[in-house]
Amino acid sequence: MKIDLGPVTRIEGHLNVRTTVENGVVTDAQCMSEMFRGFEVFLQGRDPLDAQQITQRICGVCPYAHAIASSYAQEKAYKLNVPPNGRILHNLIQGANHLYDYLLHFYQLSALDFVDVTAILSYTGRDADLLKVKQWVKAELDRNKPFPAAPFLPRLEGKYLADRDLNIGALKHYLEAMELQKKANRAAAIFGGKFPHSTGIFPGGCTQEARIDLIVAYQSLLSEVRQFIHDKYIPDVTAVAMAFPEYWRIGASKGGFLSFGLLPLTPALDSKRLLAPGVLFDGQVSPVDLAKISQDVKYSKYSSPSRLPVRDSALTPAPHKEGAYSWAKAPRYAGKVVEVGPAARILIDYQQGHNPMVRDLVNKFAALAGITTANLNSVLGRHLARAINAAVIADFLLAETERLEHGGPTMANLAVPQSGEGYGITEASRGALLHYLRMENQKIAKYECVVPTTWNASPRDDQGQPGAMESALIGTRVENAEEQIESVRIVHSFDPCIACAVH
Amino acid sequence: MLDRRNFLKMAAALSAAFGVQGMPAPVAAALKKLDPGAVPKLIYLQGLSCTGCSISLLQAESPSPLAMITDYSQLAFHADLSAISGKKALDLIERYISGNAGEYFLAVEGAIPEKIPEACLIGHKTFAQYLEEAAKTMTGAVAVGACACDGGIPAAEGNLTGAIGLKEFYGKRGIKKLIVNIRGCSVHPDWVWHTIIHLVKVGVPELVNDAPKLFYSRKVHELCPRYHDFQQEIFAKKLGDKGCLFKLGCLGPDTYADCPTRWWNGGRTWCIDSNAPCIGCASPTFARKKNIPFYRINEKPVTNG
Numbered sequence: 001m002k003i004d005l006g007p008v009t010r011i012e013g014h015l016n017v018r019t020t021v022e023n024g025v026v027t028d029a030q031c032m033s034e035m036f037r038g039f040e041v042f043l044q045g046r047d048p049l050d051a052q053q054i055t056q057r058i059c060g061v062c063p064y065a066h067a068i069a070s071s072y073a074q075e076k077a078y079k080l081n082v083p084p085n086g087r088i089l090h091n092l093i094q095g096a097n098h099l100y101d102y103l104l105h106f107y108q109l110s111a112l113d114f115v116d117v118t119a120i121l122s123y124t125g126r127d128a129d130l131l132k133v134k135q136w137v138k139a140e141l142d143r144n145k146p147f148p149a150a151p152f153l154p155r156l157e158g159k160y161l162a163d164r165d166l167n168i169g170a171l172k173h174y175l176e177a178m179e180l181q182k183k184a185n186r187a188a189a190i191f192g193g194k195f196p197h198s199t200g201i202f203p204g205g206c207t208q209e210a211r212i213d214l215i216v217a218y219q220s221l222l223s224e225v226r227q228f229i230h231d232k233y234i235p236d237v238t239a240v241a242m243a244f245p246e247y248w249r250i251g252a253s254k255g256g257f258l259s260f261g262l263l264p265l266t267p268a269l270d271s272k273r274l275l276a277p278g279v280l281f282d283g284q285v286s287p288v289d290l291a292k293i294s295q296d297v298k299y300s301k302y303s304s305p306s307r308l309p310v311r312d313s314a315l316t317p318a319p320h321k322e323g324a325y326s327w328a329k330a331p332r333y334a335g336k337v338v339e340v341g342p343a344a345r346i347l348i349d350y351q352q353g354h355n356p357m358v359r360d361l362v363n364k365f366a367a368l369a370g371i372t373t374a375n376l377n378s379v380l381g382r383h384l385a386r387a388i389n390a391a392v393i394a395d396f397l398l399a400e401t402e403r404l405e406h407g408g409p410t411m412a413n414l415a416v417p418q419s420g421e422g423y424g425i426t427e428a429s430r431g432a433l434l435h436y437l438r439m440e441n442q443k444i445a446k447y448e449c450v451v452p453t454t455w456n457a458s459p460r461d462d463q464g465q466p467g468a469m470e471s472a473l474i475g476t477r478v479e480n481a482e483e484q485i486e487s488v489r490i491v492h493s494f495d496p497c498i499a500c501a502v503h
Numbered sequence: 504m505l506d507r508r509n510f511l512k513m514a515a516a517l518s519a520a521f522g523v524q525g526m527p528a529p530v531a532a533a534l535k536k537l538d539p540g541a542v543p544k545l546i547y548l549q550g551l552s553c554t555g556c557s558i559s560l561l562q563a564e565s566p567s568p569l570a571m572i573t574d575y576s577q578l579a580f581h582a583d584l585s586a587i588s589g590k591k592a593l594d595l596i597e598r599y600i601s602g603n604a605g606e607y608f609l610a611v612e613g614a615i616p617e618k619i620p621e622a623c624l625i626g627h628k629t630f631a632q633y634l635e636e637a638a639k640t641m642t643g644a645v646a647v648g649a650c651a652c653d654g655g656i657p658a659a660e661g662n663l664t665g666a667i668g669l670k671e672f673y674g675k676r677g678i679k680k681l682i683v684n685i686r687g688c689s690v691h692p693d694w695v696w697h698t699i700i701h702l703v704k705v706g707v708p709e710l711v712n713d714a715p716k717l718f719y720s721r722k723v724h725e726l727c728p729r730y731h732d733f734q735q736e737i738f739a740k741k742l743g744d745k746g747c748l749f750k751l752g753c754l755g756p757d758t759y760a761d762c763p764t765r766w767w768n769g770g771r772t773w774c775i776d777s778n779a780p781c782i783g784c785a786s787p788t789f790a791r792k793k794n795i796p797f798y799r800i801n802e803k804p805v806t807n808g
Contacts, residue, residue: 007625009588012554014624034624036616037551042661047796053782054790057656060555060689104561112586136573143539146604147595150579151572154595155586178569182562186768191777194767195562196555196689199779207743207778217771317663319621327622411743416801442801488588499553 003481006032008491010109012061013498015457017491018325019473021481029466029473029487031457031496033328036301039503040315043447048074048416048439051447052201055435058449058503060196061104064097064188065428066449067201069435072269074203076422077437080412086205087267088400089410092218093192093201094426095263095397099225100184101429102342102390105495106233106383107177111170113489114240116160117152119167129175130168158485161243170239173232180228187221190214204412210404219401226394229387237387240380241369247379248371251490254471255337256281257344257377258455260288260434262427263396274396275345275389275427276354279333285351290423290434293450296330296461299323306462310436311421313448327502330458330467331450339468340431340455341494342385343376357395361388382493386429418442428452430495453501456494469494536574542703543642544607545572546599547581550623550630551657551666552613555689556648557583563692564769571696575703579607593626600633602640608702609634609641610695614650614657615672618665634672643681644669647695649688652714653787656688660793670713684713688784691765694718712787718765723755723781726763742800743778752799754783 006016014035020028039058043051052070056063068090075082120134121141140148147154161167185195191208192198200206208214241248261277278285295313297306301324304314318324338344349358350373365384366372375381421438431452438446458467466474469491478484526534549557561568572578580596587595598604615631616622623630637644646669649655657666667675670682685694698715701708708715724730732738733747742751749756755763758781766773774781782797783789790797 004626005589007582007588007592009582009585009592012583013549013552016624016626035551036619036622036664037657037666038663039656041663042659044661045793047798047801049798049800050790050796053797054656054659057553057555057688060553060558063553063555108561108584117586133573139539146598147579150577150595151581151585153586154591156588156591175569178561178567182564182769185562186771189768189772193774193777193779194772196558197784199774199782200777202742205743209743209778317619317622319619409743411741414742414800483589483591497554 001481003484005484005487005491008488010112010492011496011498012059012500015496015498017473017487019484019487021478024477024481026473026476026478026487029470030325031459031467031469033326033457033498033502035498036317036327036502038315038317040313040447040449043444046444048077048437048442048444051437051444052203055449056197058451059497059500061497062097062101062428062430062500063196064094064192064198064201065426065433066435067198068094069424069426069433071201071203072424072426073422073435073437074424075269076424077420077439078203078414078416079420080204080414082204082267082412083409084267085210085405085408085410086412087264088404089191089206089208089210090201091263091400092397093188093198093206095393096184096188096222098393098429099229099390100181102386103177103181103184103233105386106237107174109495110383110492111174112152112155113485113492114161114244115170116167117155117171119164120171122164123168127172130172133171133175156483156485156488157480163243166239166243170236173236176228176232180225183221184225187218187225190218202411202414204414205410208410210406210408210410212406215401215404215406219398222394222397226398229390229394233390234387237383238368241384244380247489248369248375248381249378250476250486251379251472251493252377253339253468255339255468256333257347258288258333258338258340258432259345259348260425260427260432262345274355274392275349275358276352278348278352279338280344280348280351281336283351285348290425292334293331293434295450296332298462299325299459300329301327302329310434310448310450311438311446326459328454328458330461331455332461335463337465337468337471338455339377340452341382342389342429343382344431345427346385346388347373347376355392357392358388361391379489379493416442430497430500431455449503451500451503453497457496457498457501469496537703539577542574542576543699544577544579544599544605545610546579546596546607547610547612548625548630548633549582550611550613550615550650551664552648552650554583554612556612557581559689560692560695562768563696566696571699575696576699600637600640606642609637609644610647611644611651611669612647614654614666614668616664617667617672619663622664631672634669635676638673638678638680641680643683645695645698646670646682646684648690649686649784649789652684652686656790659790681707682713683707683710683715686714686719686785686787687760688789691762691767693765718761719759719785721759721761723758723760723762726761727755727775728763729775739778745778748775748778748780750799751780752797753780754786755781758783758786760785
């Protein structure tokens with residue numbers, strides 16, 4: 001039986017997942033990205049300094065990650081010397097964007113997979129926000145209208161959290177997270193100019209000053225976000241994990257892991273990063289070799305050649321191509337499937353014994369939940385990995401603010417040569433992000449983006465290997481084949497972004 | 504000193520004294536929730552978009568995003584927030600679009616791929632098909648952001664999809680419907696939410712170029728706190744400098760928007776306050792031409808004869 005799960009909601013963009021279900025088990029899954037714009041084509045011939053602006057519009061959820069990746073690529077192409085403040089401000093902007101994204105993902109995008117919204121009707125406390133929501137839901141249900149309490153109802157059938165207090169606590173935090181994500185973004189915008197779509201990020205730094213009043217405002221907002229991460233977010237992830245322990249074993253992807261490393265510790269892009277880069281296969285981490293990345297298109301809606309390395313990439317749309325089922329390409333590392341994202345970042349860093357806070361948090365939660373690091377490759381593993389990322393990043397950002405030199409330069413001297421090329425690699429919240437730029441006559445001759453969800457939601461490659469998310473879905477047991485809340489929970493754990501995946 | 508028990512008693516008495524019954528009528532009116540029957544139902548659909556406008560809408564301050572989607576409108580469907588997905592989600596959209604779920608406003612984020620309609624699908628239909636069908640049943644539409652208004656970034660020169668905005672899409676099909684354009688890449692949350700408040704409380708706001716005059720009647724340059732620097736010819740020479748950013752390529756003189764007085768992210772900041780030139784994201788021609796870059800940093804000096 002073939003069942004389409006699309007449109008998958010509470011993600012970014014246009015995703016369908018075509019599943020085949022036999023005897024209550026998903027035996028096949030195709031991730032179909034259903035939106036195409038063609039950024040790499042219309043970037044050609046533009047001024048290279050337009051790139052960090054244009055590429056932010058690939059994704060309005062993680063625009064800062066694109067601005068940073070583009071800035072890194074341009075810094076390499078222009079051979080810029082970046083002042084310490086410039087790199088720190090890049091980190092402060094990008095890091096705060098990660099924090100908002102984790103909160104948004106857990107509460108606004110994922111919580112309704114587990115939390116029972118209708119529990120609000122039995123609320124007897126005095127919290128004004130919850131009472132307001134209770135009255136609203138009640139009024140909606142009492143009125144004879146189609147689809148009452150939308151967008152929170154209707155919902156998929158399934159087992160939700162049973163404990164009333166846990167549900168109500170999570171709903172309260174859903175409301176609070178709406179406020180907290182704004183604070184993380186406001187902090188980032190202090191130096192980025194605005195959110196979404198920063199105008200202040202440039203190759204070599206940013207245009208805002210490193211002024212003490214701005215630094216302290218950033219610290220103040222970030223401290224509130226950090227507090228919420230520790231007091232609410234991490235306990236809520238833990239509570240969901242305790243209530244749904246089977247999800248430590250559901251949704252494992254079947255390939256390796258890749259991370260480009262997040263937040264450089266010095267102005268040099270090749271310096272150590274807060275979270276270490278690497279590629280992980282069979283328990284072994286190796287250094288990343290960008291030359292090993294190529295993109296297959298046998299099942300993607302392009303007629304351009306397959307298996308091209310990044311710097312030779314091509315893009316000719318063919319919407320009616322025989323056998324093609326997605327606008328996303330299929331990137332592979334040395335021909336192999338990898339998962340990218342929060343779990344990849346944590347596993348790769350942990351495996352190398354790099355960041356002590358990562359090590360301690362992983363060990364602590366593994367002991368608490370009775371799991372091993374292998375279980376991080378699962379629905380709950382991805383949620384927990386995000387929370388660990390959040391805790392580590394928040395502390396690092398606060399420490400970074402103290403390293404800013406008040407009044408020191410925040411921008412490199414920008415001089416754009418006639419020609420050059422550069423790769424910019426970083427981690428968006430959703431995983432490994434690569435921008436490649438080649439210039440001729442001070443114009444963009446080639447631009448290529450290989451984006452986290454391109455990896456995770458990729459269709460099959462030329463060898464027929466399913467992408468990471470497809471492989472995580474195949475083999476899943478589902479109660480209700482028509483709705484498959486189990487499959488939707490797996491998809492949500494990857495936090496797919498289709499605008500990123502296809503661009 | 505007041506002990507805890509007496510304090511609580513007093514607090515209870517005080518809060519009773521300020522209950523709704525004892526209030527002057529206008530106060531009660533201001534606090535009263537709108538009649539849910541009178542607020543528009545919104546079906547929010549995305550085309551060639553990045554979701555940046557939706558994310559911006561979540562950055563609203565007063566009213567809060569939650570109040571906007573429960574009290575001042577009824578958000579029947581939004582792909583980023585709706586609990587339901589799959590076939591049931593399509594059924595919900597279908598019931599509205601077919602005119603079987605009452606009146607509704609369409610909110611559109613993203614451009615329409617006129618040359619490759621298959622470049623944007625929702626379920627098993629193209630985005631364009633939904634828009635054509637909705638035109639027959641909707642009360643009107645709010646085009647949210649640069650892409651929905653004028654094509655935005657997907658319509659940049661050299662694009663392959665033939666991306667266009669909602670007004671042009673309907674215009675080509677001879678469809679005449681109320682369309683309110685809210686330009687910006689992304690939109691400021693106030694521009695959209697306050698337009699909806701206008702629609703709910705006092706009707707369609709006054710429009711200029713299909714956009715609410717309230718937000719788009721003056722140019723960024725006219726309202727800019729650095730206009731004085733411009734007049735005094737105090738110009739920023741390189742990125743990060745203070746002064747008027749015109750010589751770095753600032754597009755404030757070509758862009759209608761109230762960013763200089765409204766500010767962004769809860770009033771904390773905006774582009775020019777962070778020394779970043781305006782890139783004209785609220786202009787109908789935003790990012791359109793390759794030979795008009797955002798910055799004049801790589802510009803070759805013009806030689807006269």
